[in-house]
Amino acid sequence: MDSHVRASAGHELQHEAHAHPGPKTYVMVALVLSIITALEVAVFYIPALSPVLVPILLILSAGKFILVVAFYMHLKFDSRLFSGVFVAPLVLAMLVVISLIILFKVLPLYRNV
């Protein structure tokens, strides 16, 4: 019975997966990645954008990250279990980084006021 349930779960996870994209999609993704990288560098050199530089760069970087993970690492097409196994530690790592920035960079500003 237990093996039947596990096998059914296996079927469901397998059926979630779709065929990987072809070379044409891969080249299109590379083109978009190149354009975003060029935009990142351009934004860096435009003084007028310096007040909003950080959010713009973070959004562009996140876009590149998601494109590579979704299309080149096939998480968009593979089982959701692979996404879960990767995204859970990624969220944990991001929380560690954000927590330390708040502790060491943001809170000291309020202490000095």
Added chain:
Amino acid sequence: MNHAAVVPASHGEHPETATGLNTWKLGFWVLLGSETLFFGSLIATYMTYKGESVVGPYPHEILNIPLTSISTFVLLMSSLMMVLALAAVQRGDRKGTLVWLMATALLGSLFLGFQSYEFTHFYHAGLTLETNLFGSTFFVLTGFHGAHVTVGVIWLLVLWAMALRGRLTQADALKVEIAGLYWHFVDIVWIVIFTLIYLIQ
């Protein structure tokens, strides 16, 4: 009920997990998850000590954005070569597999060349692991990333040699797919490093 008879066949000779997913691939994603935490801790350390150096050279004095933009582009293009290698091995195209695997390894080596040049330049400009907090955190983070790229290049060359000897066929596509997952992982780590260290100074 016979479990083996119910679960669909997986890639090559590798066994499946109870989820019906391939053991090697699932295990490798777990490894990439732990690697994410590893690089997350290094990035967190860099961000914590950012702007805390009391002596120079400081990041804005020494980081070369045009050069690093080119090396970033090179690494992104190597990711394209990697997926093209995977697509080639999946359709049984031996020549394509050889070409794209070698192209990936060469672009990876070129990225390492850029990094070696950068490290040498920084050393001559007076920035070492011991100079200041920027030097310590920068070299540890980018050094570990470079070490990962080096492992990736060696892995790709091993696969290329296997393909050359006819030992990397369509049935072995999973081997290239897992190497590809590793290669794209070092690429996404660099995407984060390029933004947080080089562009947000």
